[in-house]
Amino acid sequence: MRIRVLALLFSAATVTSLAAQVTPLPDRVPCAVPDRQDRQVPDRVHLSGMLGVRIDHSALNRLRAMDIDRLLEGYRKRPGRQSYDGEHVGKWLHAATLAWVYTGDAKLRAKLDHTVSELVRCQEANGYLGTYLPAKRWTEWDVWAHKYNLIGLLTYIRYTGNRQPLSACRKMGDLLCRTFGDEPGKRDIIQAGEHVGMAPTSVFEPMVWLYRITGDKKYADFCRYILRAWEQPNGPHIVSRLLAGKGVDQVGNGKAYEMLSCLNGMLEWYRTVGDPQLLQVALNAWNDIVRNRLYITGTASAGELFHGLYELPNTGEVGETCVTVTWIQFNGHLLRLTGEARFADELERSVYNQLCGAQRPDGRAWVYYCQMEGKKPYTSSLDGQCCLSSGPRGFALVPTFAITTDGDGVVVNFFNPGVANLRLRDAAPVKIGIETGYPYSGKVAINVDPAEPHEFAVKLRVPKWCCPALLQVNGQAADTKPAADGYAALRRTWKQGDRIELTLALEPRLVLGDHLNADRAAVLYGPLVLAADRALSEGHDINTLKLASADLDKLQVTPEPAPTALKTWPGEEVFRVNAILRRGSTPLQICLVPFADAGAVGDTFYQVWLPLPTAKATAAGLPLPPPAAPGSPPR
Secondary structure, three states, X not given: XXXXXXXXXXXXXXXXXXXXXXXXXXOOOOOOOOOOEOOOOHHHEEEOHHHHHHHHHHHHHHHOOOOHHHHHHHHHOOOOOOOOOOHHHHHHHHHHHHHHHHHOOHHHHHHHHHHHHHHHHOOOOOOOOOOOXXXXXXXXXXXXXXXXXXXXXXXXXXXXXXXXOHHHXXXXXXXXXXXXXXXXXXXXXXXXXXXXXXXXXXXXXXXXXXXXXXXXXHHHHHHHHHHHHHOOOOOOOHHHHHHXXXXXXXXXXXXXXXXXXXXXHHHHHHHHHOOHHHHHHHHHHHHHHHHHOOOOXXXXXXXXXXOOOXXXXXXXXXXXXXXXXXXXXXXXXXXXXXXXXXXXXXXXXXXXXXXXXXXOOOOOOEOOEOOOEEOOOOEOOOOOOOHHHHHHHHHHHHHHOOEEEEOOEEEEOOOOOEEEEEEOOOOOEEEEEEEEOOOOOOEEEEEEEEOOOXXXXXXXXXXXXXOOEEEEEOOEEEXXXXXXXXXXXXXXXXXXXXXXXXXXXXXXXXXXXXHHHOOEEEEEEOOEEXXXXXXXXXXXXXXXXXXXXXXXXXXXOEEEEOOHHHOOOOOOEEEEEEEEEOOOOXXXXXXXXXXXXXXXXXXXXXXXXXXXXXXXXXHHOOOOOOOOOOOOOOO
């Protein structure tokens, strides 16, 4: 297929207005395992294009517009509207802090300062900062609320440099240490919350942060206690079962959000102390999810649980947004720790498809579940919701890994257009500018502008869906063969004006379904998963349509500009494809839309997996793939 070049227009958004870069507070306790890739400070990387629009809308239309009184309501007048009402303010603080660093928006910063001050005022003298009345404390979700308050406040402290809330964090940490443990007279944390104790023990992550920022040994001891609690007879057995090769569906009760939250805390502890067994636990979980329990759009869970092998229904409570965001966090940790591009591949899949798909394009509303077919019931109300506070955290994290640095130089994980002002590990400044119409164009130009001529590597992720890729530096051909880490590395002495031109084979692909999607197929284009949308089905009910062929060439997938009424950002395209009516063989054409925008305009029905014209995919000479054997590579 012909590769198209789209014009790139960089918007004059507020995200470029920072006068000075933010310097995060350093930890007192150094990590035993240095990151292979750096967690980039969000103000170093500013994205435009498809993701830039989504990130801006999340920051300014959702986070800045949040009703702070609603966030604090459950603290000011306990117990609040719902048992987990206390989680929202901490999630908001986490996302809004990162969004403020990214945008430099003064109104958002003022809202942050006010919210932190008001939240801390709600803390009781003993350190309690939850929403429960005394008679019901430590029974359901108040350790969970403390977790998110610690995450939010510690993120605020780290990036603003304002240490005043650290006292409130220490009081929370001290209260948890006094209350829970395996010493006589202390409570069992497994019994203090939901899902075989995975909800309360997910406080692991911010307790590691609290230890590193304070150096107080009792917080490290509490982290070790959580590892022991997991392996109690009544615990979820996270470490032992995953080390033994069990699937994630056999850990605890299989609750995906809480389990991934625990694994994220475990990886922070691995980073801190260096126990290699813990990294293996995480890799075993990742392999199991990617091979057996991951949706094509980059999410997991049905009914909020991990289920049996390939049990991935298309409808119902599918793809909880909280799971999507913790999956993004999980891959972000593994990318930093290992420097391996396979984790960036999963980040791209999840961000461009499932995360964007769960967000209403204007950023003001989200869906709790984002299924593979149906409608998207967007809402902006926190009542009965957890995912509305999780979704913006996903977008706030994207600038921390999209373009970053490592021990060799610069790493480009995402090819979205944007500008990064980085400092290499030797403190040398370098500016990276990406010009492209990606993900609708495979032409990517990368301008490399060091302040002075300097030798370092620029590593480019070669997406696993792309073959071949072509590469030039200043007009001269270069090798695109990726190294063992999955990156094509260009090492040279770079100078201002140097230009890399990368051409990715951006073209449609047909993925044949299996298991619950036997006799169906999905159409992909580069990193994008496409879906049929009632708004673009030429007046036909989607349920009456089939793909015209299991032969990709006969489908004649053709990109074209999206209709104005359905365009959620200026460069959006749709993809015309040959189809037929299910009854009979009447040929027609419909347009597929990226999953990110499916059903987003007009509350229309959409569908990812579309029926094939034959009773079996094998009738077209395309055998269905067998189930993945243990130890086999991801399909």
